[in-house]
Amino acid sequence: MTISSLGFTLLILTMNLCLYSILGSLIGIKISSKALLRSAKNASYCNLITLAFSVSCLVYAFVTRDFSIKYVFNHSSLSMNPIYTWVAMYAGNEGSLLYISLVISISSFLTLFFIPSELNEAEPYIISILSGFLLFFVTVMIFLANPFDTFQNIPQDGRGINPLLAHPGMFSHPPLLMAGLATIVAPFSLILGMIFTGKFRNDGLDYIRTTSLIVWSILGIGLLLGSWWAYTILGWGGYWAWDPIENVGLMPWLIMTAFIHSIIVQRRRGMFRAWNVILIFLAFVLAQFGMFINRGGPVVSVHSFAASTLGYIFLGFMLFSALFCLIIFILNSHKIKSDNNVKSFLSRESAFLMNNFFLVAITFVTLWGLIFPLISELFANETVTVGAPYYNSVNGPVLLALLFVMGVGPNLSWRNTSKENLISNLLIPISLLFISFILLLFFSARPIISSLSISVIVLVLSTILIEWIRGSYKLTKTGTSWYISFIKLIINNRKKYGGYIVHISILLVAIGVIGINFYQIKVDKVLSVGEEIKIGNYKIELIEINENEYNDRREKIATFLIKDSENKTINTMTGNNTFYPSFNMASIRAAINSNPIEDLYIIPSDFINESKMKLIVSINPLVWWMWIGGPVFVLGTLISLWPYKNRKG
């Protein structure tokens, strides 16, 4: 037996375990056999063992550079840096499907292992949904995209890893993004399971919220890391290009954002039950749409690494999922009605509804931009490209409105807000909004929209800070210090204030977006060695150009000396442009000098000769804060997820 046959045998075993798990749980419900239900659950757990070993087989094949396996040949070479072995594992279609299957099995295991007793009745359905989803991926691998497929004649060396993937960000960005899209099945299965029992009420909502938050944060971090990777390696000069692959990751995240807000309303007030079902169904279908676009969908993307000819299979699965969700919703809509309705426009419930409306609007604007070229080609036989200007001009104002709701919403009370309360809560934040807006209008020569955006950020931030100061002040009356009171306030209300910390992280990202979109300075210039260029307060001198030839690539490195306006040396920076002949692909790494105020960003776009090159130099203000938003996002999510111990018992 070879390592490839072991890996493939384990895939077949997984397929059988999935089938057993589905049939066992469905028959177990029919004949009321607890032993069979338990056995089906155990079979679902076993998938984790078989897939973990199957993935290990592939990783082992990469480590030993076993080029008898086609996938290893296509995604590694003898000269490949061994640290990229893990990245090579999911660098192509077959390996990424195997990785996704492992992630689904892990999320199934965790979902079922920690399932609360409130969801006992729904558990068999949840098992069958999770196993059914995994079965799809395993079946595709076995019959159409086998990662263990072998050559008759073993090649001496492989093609090597895709050069764009040889970056530290690749250790986390693709796996997190794939994991985020794949694990949406966990909250989806929980809600679907409850619907199948005919009892989608308020039981188990804490658990659904927890799983959704985990999935949402994985996807969110994946997207942010993707932006960081695009900013540092792709040489676009930006962090987000509204590329189809980015968009298909963003859309489910937006819907999940709406869902984790809307589920709070169901939990607290018994409302939005049907709406929550629609949101989670939509998130799941959009995640499948993402898989379709990523794996050979008809939309062209600059960074779809798992492209294959399997697009139609994933399109079929997506359409099946959409139809299935629609039928389930229509058949069960009478069972999922809410207990209450929104009683006042000036209420927290109403603010959550507005938040959901804006998030869904951004999703559909993005979806329309993504599918419009296809529609136009299909009906008008005309290829239309929808670029960043469309997304920015349509989504920009909606995002601003969303930020505004983020600032006003927490000042509204559940049920209804009296005029007195509204005025007392909003007086300071709204005053700050106006003051900052007027100041910016007078002192900044930028468009009004930039001043408005910053003012809205002031509104959101002041709302959060005022609530924290007010709460901490009240707690100091018990004799504790401000510091202890603040910590106590956060710990006692961690679900809510963890969420506020996440809001702060969103503000940090927004600050970066505003900085780069409205305050960027950009210059294109051809520079010879010894010459210098002035931009802002910087003087950039091109010191030297070096060329290195390797087995798999030609690397051109430019070194720059950075001085301030008083000719004091700040730093020496290098940027490179590397060409990979076997992939016919160039990879540009920008030279970046980053600080909290601004980034000096140099793209070595073209090397004309040994002493002359073309540069794109920009000063990107406040981008540093965008990357700080990542750890703050994680911190807020962790605080929000931290369980309450003392409530049980």
Place this chain on the structure above:
Amino acid sequence: MLYLIIILILLTCITYVTYPFIYQSKHIDPLLYKRNIKIRKRGLISELNNELESGILSNDLYNQLKDDVDEMINSELKNLNKEIKIIDPIEKLIQSKKNEKNN
């Protein structure tokens, strides 16, 4: 070696999948759902208490929201009682008397 690995994985899976048929699990307490709803109520009330203590909620709003939680949870308990059909002995007696009369 690889054969040994596949045999070990196979044996583990078979043992784990067949285990529930050999050792039956414990009976699930039908009152568990009721207890869970009460735990959830405690959680919601505790959140309201924290918000009151921190000055996020006024006393009036706190009372209103607490009443809403009571109403929501009571309605869920009512529905649950209908489903699990827990009839106390006195109610059972009344029911049987009614049936006798009807007959």
